[in-house]
Amino acid sequence: MQFFRRLTCLLSLIASACLAGEFWSHRVQATSKPSESFDDLLKTYAQVLSLAEENYAESVDVERTVYDSIHGMLRTLDPHSNFLDPKTYSEFREDQQGNYYGLGIIIGIRSFKPTVISPIPGTPAYRLGIRSGDVIARIEGRPTDGLSEQDIVDQLRGPKGTTVHISVQREGIAELFEFSVVRDEIPHHSIPFTFYLRPKIGYIRIDSFTETTERELEESLKKLDSELEGLVLDFRNNPGGSLEAAIGVADKFLKKDQDVLITKGRIASANHSYPALKGTEGPPYPMVVLINGGSASASEIVAGAIQDHDRGLIVGETSFGKGLVQTAFPLSHGAGLALTTAKWYTPSGRLIQRDYVHKSFYDYYYGAPKEAAPTEVTHTDSGRQVFGGGGIAPDVKIAIPQLNKFQTLLLSKSAFFLFVRIYNVSHSATNKPFEVNEALLTEFRHFLNSNQIEYEESDFHDNFNFIKREIQYEYYLARLGSEEAQKVRLDGDPQVAKALEVLPQAKALLTNAGKPVANNQK
Numbered sequence: 048m049q050f051f052r053r054l055t056c057l058l059s060l061i062a063s064a065c066l067a068g069e070f071w072s073h074r075v076q077a078t079s080k081p082s083e084s085f086d087d088l089l090k091t092y093a094q095v096l097s098l099a100e101e102n103y104a105e106s107v108d109v110e111r112t113v114y115d116s117i118h119g120m121l122r123t124l125d126p127h128s129n130f131l132d133p134k135t136y137s138e139f140r141e142d143q144q145g146n147y148y149g150l151g152i153i154i155g156i157r158s159f160k161p162t163v164i165s166p167i168p169g170t171p172a173y174r175l176g177i178r179s180g181d182v183i184a185r186i187e188g189r190p191t192d193g194l195s196e197q198d199i200v201d202q203l204r205g206p207k208g209t210t211v212h213i214s215v216q217r218e219g220i221a222e223l224f225e226f227s228v229v230r231d232e233i234p235h236h237s238i239p240f241t242f243y244l245r246p247k248i249g250y251i252r253i254d255s256f257t258e259t260t261e262r263e264l265e266e267s268l269k270k271l272d273s274e275l276e277g278l279v280l281d282f283r284n285n286p287g288g289s290l291e292a293a294i295g296v297a298d299k300f301l302k303k304d305q306d307v308l309i310t311k312g313r314i315a316s317a318n319h320s321y322p323a324l325k326g327t328e329g330p331p332y333p334m335v336v337l338i339n340g341g342s343a344s345a346s347e348i349v350a351g352a353i354q355d356h357d358r359g360l361i362v363g364e365t366s367f368g369k370g371l372v373q374t375a376f377p378l379s380h381g382a383g384l385a386l387t388t389a390k391w392y393t394p395s396g397r398l399i400q401r402d403y404v405h406k407s408f409y410d411y412y413y414g415a416p417k418e419a420a421p422t423e424v425t426h427t428d429s430g431r432q433v434f435g436g437g438g439i440a441p442d443v444k445i446a447i448p449q450l451n452k453f454q455t456l457l458l459s460k461s462a463f464f465l466f467v468r469i470y471n472v473s474h475s476a477t478n479k480p481f482e483v484n485e486a487l488l489t490e491f492r493h494f495l496n497s498n499q500i501e502y503e504e505s506d507f508h509d510n511f512n513f514i515k516r517e518i519q520y521e522y523y524l525a526r527l528g529s530e531e532a533q534k535v536r537l538d539g540d541p542q543v544a545k546a547l548e549v550l551p552q553a554k555a556l557l558t559n560a561g562k563p564v565a566n567n568q569k
């Protein structure tokens with residue numbers, strides 16, 4: 048009897064997933080009722096599951112089996128329709144809302160140990176003095192050996208106001224530090240960096256699109272002040288997020304009533320155009336938007352709108368190519384459904400969705416990217432050709448050089464991270480500018496030798512700038528925080544250098560954008 052009660056609940060979950068549009072009509076209206084055979088299909092599914100639960104050679108996790116069945120059903124639709132179990136759906140909502148409850152530390156696995164990469168300023172961990180490089184040795188008295196990064200995060204997060212006890216190993220100190228940390232709301236900023244790359248040339252990095260992104264962007268633009276003469280907007284490796292956030296971000300740069308995107312779907316409510324409701328305030332400044340293969344969804348929406356309206360130049364590598372819109376539906380038992388309800392098009396009318404019909408799910412997400420042949424040609428407001436059918440193609444293409452064998456070895460061993468944390472124990476901070484000189488490089492060589500990391504002297508000579516920059520990055524991260532460290536990393540970034548180089552071209556594009564173009568084909 049208990050099995051059938053569980054099965055009834057789980058089958059109601061399947062029905063909810065299949066009929067989400069009908070049950071959550073505030074977002075999408077169903078256009079038809081399921082056929083009479085639907086009930087028969089559910090009965091057949093219940094019979095199979097019941098027989099498996101009672102007779103299979105090993106015990107069956109009924110809940111997991113049903114969840115996997117829903118996953119499999121959605122995979123037949125497209126790669127982005129997805130069932131979210133209660134835990135995943137809760138994390139999804141946290142990401143969209145821009146906050147969670149925890150300690151306020153960024154965790155990574157270094158030398159097989161869970162290590163604090165950086166404490167977040169203003170959070171409980173930061174106030175208690177937890178530092179970059181601290182190893183979390185125990186949580187609630189239990190060793191963390193062998194735990195994954197996600198395992199650690201799951202144990203450190205929890206309800207607001209609850210306490211978690213952690214034991215921390217710090218470089219150069221034998222005894223463990225004991226901390227009792229009261230969990231608090233941790234802001235999950237979608238804009239981690241806003242600063243000047245050079246006088247009056249601003250830089251804003253947007254990592255994702257959440258419910259707080261539009262407000263964060265307003266604050267970032269105010270921080271850069273009204274004398275801004277150029278802006279580099281960094282969307283690299285931004286996987287997207289909220290459609291509303293994308294529209295809000297684009298609204299800060301476009302003119303009032305210019306389209307941000309157009310959606311088209313099977314049902315009437317999915318067909319809609321989304322204009323900039325307010326538009327930019329004050330005189331426009333030239334812009335460059337950085338994208339790469341990790342830029343997807345909402346970041347492609349904003350980049351496509353800026354490109355189509357000639358508001359700025361797109362620099363970098365072709366974006367991922369996600370032109371499908373998902374609507375999130377809450378289901379019973381705390382689960383959720385992300386269902387594709389429309390395709391979206393840039394203002395000029397191009398669909399940038401990459402092909403997923405003729406390749407496997409794995410190849411779609413993880414296969415080596417190939418330059419897709421354009422499936423359509425449209426034109427920007429000034430008449431420039433732009434292409435659909437596989438991501439946003441940049442106006443100026445420039446790739447990040449691939450890491451060589453020695454660089455990959457050092458990063459895989461966390462050599463720079465670990466070396467700088469050891470270096471900081473024996474070298475106190477000074478007011479003098481930090482520089483990577485020959486004495487420091489000698490210490491770095493000794494570190495590599497003591498850790499059995501093999502190298503040739505030519506490796507140092509050929510990779511001097513890389514070694515210097517990575518040591519500087521880790522030093523500034525540990526001593527001054529992530530923003531100063533990011534400035535060091537961008538200083539040697541060829542895509543950022545190209546963005547600064549082409550800002551005059553972006554200015555000329557902006558000047559011509561308002562001029563009428565003869566025979567402009569759309």
